[in-house]
Amino acid sequence: MALTTVTDYLELTAAKFPAKVAFADATREMTFSELRTEARRVASVLLGLGLHHQPVAVFLDKSAVCIAAFLGALYSGNFYTPLDTAMPESRIQKILTTLQPAVVVTDEAHEDAAKAFAGEAKVLTYEAMMRPAADEAAVDAAAQQVIDTDICYVLFTSGSTGTPKGVIISQRSVLDYVCWFADTFCIDAQNVFGNQAPLYFDLSIQDVYLPIITGSMTQLLPQELFSFPAKLMKILLEKRVNAIMWSPSALCVVANMKGLRVKERPDLCLVAFCGEIMPVKQLNLWRDAYPQARFINLYGPTEACDACTYYVIDRKYSITETLPIGKPCKNTDILLLSDSDKKITPDEIGRIGELCIRGTSLACGYYADAKKTQAAFVQNPLNTAYHEIIYRTGDLVHYNERGELMYDGRKDFQIKHxxxxxxxxxxxxxxxxxxxxxxxxxxxxxxxxxxxxxxxxxxxxxxxxxxxxxxxxxxxxxxxxxxxxxxxxxxxxxxxxxxxxxxxxxx
Amino acid sequence: MNTEARLLAVLRKVNKDIPDDPDTDLLSAHLIDSFDMVRLVSDIEEEFDIELDPEDIVPEHFRSVKAMADLIVAYSKGR
CATH class of the missing domain: 3.30.300.30 (ANL, C-terminal domain)
Incomplete structure (x- = not known):
C-alpha cells in the first residue's frame, strides 16, 4: 500500500526499528517506539478535546519531546506551529493573533510563560499528556482519515508590514521533499544527522523527517555549542554524526574559528547547506578538511518546503566565484520569467529573470491571509488553458553556460541575513x-x-x-x-x- | 593598561553592555553569542598578538572577563 502521510511512515519505521534511537538531545535519547507511543498519547489528548484540522502551537525547547508533540498533532489529524521558547513575546503574540490556536502544548518548565501569552487557547503540558494511556483505536481512526493534502505545519516567516506570514505546508509537500532528499543522497538507517537549525526554521525539515522516513537518527544540537567549534566537533564525533545540513553562517562560524583544524572531528560524508549564499572561502576550508564528503548547495523558499533546487559541488571554486544553485529537485519545475512574464530558456545564458516554482512542494498559501496568498501564488502565465498555480519567489536568477541556475538577489527589499x-x-x-x-x-x-x-x-x-x-x-x-x-x-x-x-x- | 582593561575595551567593541565585574558569567547572561565569538577571537588575537589554539576556544576560557584574561596571560607567557 502506498504511504501517503507522515504517520504512515512513522508506523512503518517504528515497527522496523523499535529500539533504535530516532532523536536525541542533551537530556534524552528517544527510540522510534517511544516516539510513536508518546506522539500517540499527545494525539489522544488532542482528540479528547474534539480538535480536528486545527492548529496546535508547540512551545517547547528544541528537543526530542518537541518532535513527539509535532507528531502528536499529525496523528490526531491536526497540524502544528513551532513557537520558539527564545522568541520575543511580541512576536509570539502576532503569530497567535493570526493562527488562533485552540491549544498550546508546552512543558512544566514553560507553563507559566505559555499561560501569559495563550489568551483563549488551552495550555497543555507534555508531562500531563503522557500520564493517561492513549486511546489507540481513536488515534488509528483519526490517522487513517488524514489525506496527503492536509496541512502538516504552518511556519511563520518575516512579513513586510510587521506581521509574520504563516506558510502552510501540506503532508505531501513534506514527503515529496524528504523522500527526494533520502533517495538523492542515499540516506538510510546508518546516517546520523547533527541538527543546527531551530525547529521553527524550515532548514530543519530534513532533520525532523528523515528519521521517520528512513530510520536514520538526528542529534539535536543546542545553539550555544555553535560558539565553541572545538567542543561542537568533539560532540559530533562522540555522537557519531556523519551528515549535516546547516546554514552557511553556521558553517562559516566553525571554519572561521578554526573548528576544522581540531584533531577530534566527526567523520562526515554529507555536508549540505541552504538558506543563504555559502562563501567559497569557507567552503574550501570545509572541502579541504573533508575531501571524501559530498557537498551540496540547496536553494528554496519556505513556500516550497525548504529546497527546490540543488547543486552537488563537483569542481573546484576560487574565492571570486559564486556557487550555482543548480537544477530543480525531482518532481519540481523551475520557470524563469522575464519582466513581461515570458519564459527564459537555458540557452539564454546570463539573462536574468524571476525564479518561479511549480510542483507538489508548493505551500497552500499563507494562513488566514488570502490577499498575500493571491499575490504570490498565481496562475502560471504560460498556461492559459487550465488552472495551474506557481509561486513567484521574488528571487532573481540566470542560467550559466553549463545550464545551471545562478542566484542574483532579491527583487524587493527582503534580505537574507x-x-x-x-x-x-x-x-x-x-x-x-x-x-x-x-x-x-x-x-x-x-x-x-x-x-x-x-x-x-x-x-x-x-x-x-x-x-x-x-x-x-x-x-x-x-x-x-x-x-x-x-x-x-x-x-x-x-x-x-x-x-x-x-x-x-x-x- | 593591564590585560583586563585592554580586554574589556576589545569586548565592548563587540557588545557595549559587557559589565566591569570580571567574574560575571557572560555566556549564561547571553552577552556573547556565536557570531560575537568569531569577531572576539580575531580581535583578541590581534590586540594581544597571540594565536589561540582551536582547542582553547572552549566555554571554560570564555565564560568571564577573568577567564579570558587568564587565557591571554598564559599565551603571552608561553612565547
Missing amino acids: MGYRIELGEIETAAGSLAGVDANACVYDAERDRIHIFYVGKTDEETLKHGLAQLVPHYMMPGAIHHLAAMPLNLNGKIDRTALKEQVKEA
Whole structure:
C-alpha cells in the first residue's frame, strides 16, 4: 500500500526499528517506539478535546519531546506551529493573533510563560499528556482519515508590514521533499544527522523527517555549542554524526574559528547547506578538511518546503566565484520569467529573470491571509488553458553556460541575513513603535552582511537597541545603529534610501 | 593598561553592555553569542598578538572577563 502521510511512515519505521534511537538531545535519547507511543498519547489528548484540522502551537525547547508533540498533532489529524521558547513575546503574540490556536502544548518548565501569552487557547503540558494511556483505536481512526493534502505545519516567516506570514505546508509537500532528499543522497538507517537549525526554521525539515522516513537518527544540537567549534566537533564525533545540513553562517562560524583544524572531528560524508549564499572561502576550508564528503548547495523558499533546487559541488571554486544553485529537485519545475512574464530558456545564458516554482512542494498559501496568498501564488502565465498555480519567489536568477541556475538577489527589499529571510520593513515597524523614535529606516549592506538602522528622535542608541530586542528576534537586530539629526528625504518626500546606502558604503 | 582593561575595551567593541565585574558569567547572561565569538577571537588575537589554539576556544576560557584574561596571560607567557 502506498504511504501517503507522515504517520504512515512513522508506523512503518517504528515497527522496523523499535529500539533504535530516532532523536536525541542533551537530556534524552528517544527510540522510534517511544516516539510513536508518546506522539500517540499527545494525539489522544488532542482528540479528547474534539480538535480536528486545527492548529496546535508547540512551545517547547528544541528537543526530542518537541518532535513527539509535532507528531502528536499529525496523528490526531491536526497540524502544528513551532513557537520558539527564545522568541520575543511580541512576536509570539502576532503569530497567535493570526493562527488562533485552540491549544498550546508546552512543558512544566514553560507553563507559566505559555499561560501569559495563550489568551483563549488551552495550555497543555507534555508531562500531563503522557500520564493517561492513549486511546489507540481513536488515534488509528483519526490517522487513517488524514489525506496527503492536509496541512502538516504552518511556519511563520518575516512579513513586510510587521506581521509574520504563516506558510502552510501540506503532508505531501513534506514527503515529496524528504523522500527526494533520502533517495538523492542515499540516506538510510546508518546516517546520523547533527541538527543546527531551530525547529521553527524550515532548514530543519530534513532533520525532523528523515528519521521517520528512513530510520536514520538526528542529534539535536543546542545553539550555544555553535560558539565553541572545538567542543561542537568533539560532540559530533562522540555522537557519531556523519551528515549535516546547516546554514552557511553556521558553517562559516566553525571554519572561521578554526573548528576544522581540531584533531577530534566527526567523520562526515554529507555536508549540505541552504538558506543563504555559502562563501567559497569557507567552503574550501570545509572541502579541504573533508575531501571524501559530498557537498551540496540547496536553494528554496519556505513556500516550497525548504529546497527546490540543488547543486552537488563537483569542481573546484576560487574565492571570486559564486556557487550555482543548480537544477530543480525531482518532481519540481523551475520557470524563469522575464519582466513581461515570458519564459527564459537555458540557452539564454546570463539573462536574468524571476525564479518561479511549480510542483507538489508548493505551500497552500499563507494562513488566514488570502490577499498575500493571491499575490504570490498565481496562475502560471504560460498556461492559459487550465488552472495551474506557481509561486513567484521574488528571487532573481540566470542560467550559466553549463545550464545551471545562478542566484542574483532579491527583487524587493527582503534580505537574507544569517540564513534568515528578513523584511527590513518588519524591523522598521518595530523600531517605529518605540517611544522617542520619530522616523527610522533600515538598509542592508550585503557586502558585509550587516543591517544598519538610521533613526531620528529623542531616544539614545542604547535604549533603541534594548527596546528593539524586546520586539524582534536576535537575527533581525541591526549590527549598527545610526542616530541622525535629520532623515534624508528624496524628491517625493520619502526617506532617501539610496543616500543611506551611500552612507553605509562610506562608513 | 593591564590585560583586563585592554580586554574589556576589545569586548565592548563587540557588545557595549559587557559589565566591569570580571567574574560575571557572560555566556549564561547571553552577552556573547556565536557570531560575537568569531569577531572576539580575531580581535583578541590581534590586540594581544597571540594565536589561540582551536582547542582553547572552549566555554571554560570564555565564560568571564577573568577567564579570558587568564587565557591571554598564559599565551603571552608561553612565547
